[in-house]
Amino acid sequence: MNPDIRRRIDDFRHRFGVELPILLAPMAGACPVALSQALANAGGMGAMGAVLSQPQDIGWWMAAFRAGASGPAQVNLWVPDPPPPRDAAAEAATRAFLERWGPPVPAEAGDAAPADFDAQFAALLDARPTVASTIMGVLSTEQARRLRDAGIHWFACATTLEEARQAQAAGADAVVAQGMEAGGHRGAFDAGRAEAQMTGLFALLPRLADQLDIPVIAAGGIADGRGVAAALMLGASAVQVGTAFLAAEESDIPDAWKQALADSEPEGTRVTRVFSGRAGRALDTAHVRAAEAGDAPRPRPYPVQRGLTAGMRRQAKADDRLETMQAWAGQAAWMARPGPAAGILRAMWQQAQALL
Template identity: 55%
Template sequence: MSTHPSHKSQAFCQRFNLGVPILLAPMAGVSPPSLSIAIMQAQGMGACGTLLMQPEAIHRWAADVRAHTPGPFNLNLWIPDPAPQRDAAHEQQWRDFLRSWGPAVAPDAADAKPPHFADQCAAMLDVKPAVISSVMGLYPPAFVQAMKAADIAWFANVSTVREALAAQAAGADVIVAQGIEAGGHRGCFDAHHAQDQLVGLFALLPAIVDAVKVPVVATGGIGDARGIAAAFALGASAVQMGSGFMRCPEAHLPRAWADAMAQTQPEDTVLTRAFSGRLGRSLSNAYVRAAHSENAPAPAPYPVQRALTAAMRDDAVKANDVERMQAWAGQASRLAQAAPASALVRQLWHDAQALMPH
């Protein structure tokens, strides 16, 4: 098959029943059905980050979306880390530190347990989306076999060429190449090396395209038609955008967060463990700067840190206070438009095609 960009994208769209090769990034906590519905109505692919969702919530999300549009969507789940090492004295340091940033942190806050991974996997199989994607590692072989038996495609999110090769060997149907520009959590398989393997999309994407035989989706720092066209020139079969859709009204983002993204230059975002214990890219706000200071404790491991900061994060959203919010944002956030998502998808693809060779 020709490697002309349009041929790759056409083949991808045909395979996944899409009209445009633009995918919504599955963002845990920022995946309202309304955003996927709008993108799917423009013939893109919807998505939901199910990390924080119980099985019944996963079923409810899918039912809400399917009640409005029959298009394809992607359900995403993190591969669990090993159980964290707990340190009571260190957790107390964080409770003391957080006292000036929000409500008092309950003594048992860090005991909170995430939803059960196996139950979430079973719920995703029950829903039978077009795509199930992984991040932070690879699904167990038995679950990969179950996906294939159900004719569900596996999209594996990776951040290095080595991870891409491992995902292909494990049976991934599509590789999602995530550049360091991406907002939110880094998709690194090994949390300990996340800060040592900071590869930008322009370097990562062609290297992965050259290394694997399956289609590659580009994500991270793509915010407008120029980024979309560039991704196709570098060998992508489709693009995935998160921050680029977060200012759309259907995303229901807190106003202060959405407004701050519009003013955010690439250098105004920062990689931090201060919210969850896992490395993620957020706006550089007052809390992050304080948490990175010499006087702050080192971040606790994931998900302990996430549980400790939950009260502050919830309070910040209620107060519309972006200086304390877990305000994930990619380096191309300023390109995000406060436009209806369906119209934005159509406009992005129209403009990107005009920039691509015919």
């Protein structure tokens, strides 16, 4: 292995307590404790996507994780957006459209609000994960100091060099370079700029690695050892993988979602706002296509749209109906394979080592 790559990997491993430079991406609603435990015990890092979680749930998740895992975990928080503008007529049009795809949508559904960020942050400090990670922005100087005082590392997701520089200046210990290939929500600091900042990982990654003084973690489109090796060669100190683990035995996503991954072509996913109001990459289902059509109402801002679609998404999960499911997936979804998560992780690293 190239000495520079080996040094970066070893520095990352020793600093953040992992054996392998492969981390589970924090996927809200798709990171059950069992999946994180399996990966942490196999040498990686577990993850909780806590954007939808109440503060007490963060403590519960970390306690359950520690009960069966010896490795580290990260807890991911969503830096709050400004309050969304409201438009009663536009929301009524969206409700009418959604009722063609799911149950009736009450008018108050759009009043949905995110969990209290300050309370989540306090709960994270109490829970003491190895890493606190953020998406959609950076922490304040005071919040970064409190993490340091608690011995918690901070990873900040970035989609551009400017965002990465902001994170480094704010005190982040590492930056997650999120390429456009990644499944789930785009991490753009400015919600309105997400679609304009669609840079592929292998263009974004070396740019950040060349300009930053802190480690860069590569995310987006990495689902086997070839992607891991390529990212490490381009300057990453580690990789963060999400979609590739969605088909694992320990994943608890609906069967229809799992089965659709293997049949998905790279162009079979789409960045869309139709589920939450924030841009995110999902499988290109019938509902997504209809909601993106020119005659469909435009999605409302986050979290209004998330509240409006909540009933449809719950019903889709209960019915195992892919057509209306919020099925986040990256462009490498076709590489997701069933089997124990630990085996998927080890095979990924073995292949990467052979290539390096």
